[in-house]
Amino acid sequence: MLALIDSHTHFDDISFDADRDEAYQRARAAGVEAQVLAAVSARLWPKLKAVAASYPGLYPSYGLHPVWLAEHCPEHLDRLADWLTQERPVAIGECGLDYYLADLDPDLQTEYFVGQLRLARQHDLPVVIHARHAVDHVVKLVRRFAGVRGMVHSFSGSADQARRLLDLGILPSFGGPLTYPRATRLRGLIRYLPLDGFMLETDSPDQPTSAHPGQRNEPAFLAEVLACVAELRGVDPAEIAVATTDNARRLFDLPDAASPGPH
Numbered sequence: 001m002l003a004l005i006d007s008h009t010h011f012d013d014i015s016f017d018a019d020r021d022e023a024y025q026r027a028r029a030a031g032v033e034a035q036v037l038a039a040v041s042a043r044l045w046p047k048l049k050a051v052a053a054s055y056p057g058l059y060p061s062y063g064l065h066p067v068w069l070a071e072h073c074p075e076h077l078d079r080l081a082d083w084l085t086q087e088r089p090v091a092i093g094e095c096g097l098d099y100y101l102a103d104l105d106p107d108l109q110t111e112y113f114v115g116q117l118r119l120a121r122q123h124d125l126p127v128v129i130h131a132r133h134a135v136d137h138v139v140k141l142v143r144r145f146a147g148v149r150g151m152v153h154s155f156s157g158s159a160d161q162a163r164r165l166l167d168l169g170i171l172p173s174f175g176g177p178l179t180y181p182r183a184t185r186l187r188g189l190i191r192y193l194p195l196d197g198f199m200l201e202t203d204s205p206d207q208p209t210s211a212h213p214g215q216r217n218e219p220a221f222l223a224e225v226l227a228c229v230a231e232l233r234g235v236d237p238a239e240i241a242v243a244t245t246d247n248a249r250r251l252f253d254l255p256d257a258a259s260p261g262p263h
């Protein structure tokens, strides 16, 4: 049985409220032994905490997502600092920049992102980054915080941008979009990334794979992302599973499945 880590989910999302136990069991049955839960706004941190505490192998991160900009206020950065100290999550996030949605003020997004990069350095935690049409600016800001490690989830940039992120200690992560044949650039990119340079994710309930278009995504479908990556690279899925699980364990400092940690 392959041991997989879904490096980015929103398993606390309301769309799982009716069948979270079953979705969790399906994920375990598909080999997904850990998930890193990404937060969106301070209002929802308590629910994320409760969901993560309810199942083995669910690891929380806390942060202020750029798409939820209207919900944030400067005081939430202070509250985030308290949560990091008290809860000791595995990461800060989801944070970052979204230049695709026109109604999100870029300067305000940058303030919250920089605030979270600063906290990442202070608390020595990795960052979970959302970068939509904004990878260059993300690279520029992360460079100002040398030593801060992390991931860009659902990476959709170029090979050159991926290389620049890897040089900074930021791993790209790939999910459902890769499974669509029209994603030629992404599918070309995944063939050549070093084995220690990427992770797998579902971004559940968003970004379903090509086998489930328009449906709610769930962590169990990570196996389809794995199969796609293995096929594109022409290797055994086990090789990709071992490497990407290792990469996620290292980045988030997760315990081995065989020796459960404090979570």
Ligand SMILES: [Zn+2]
Residues within 6 Å of the ligand: 008, 009, 010, 038, 094, 153, 203
């Ligand atoms: Zn997300």
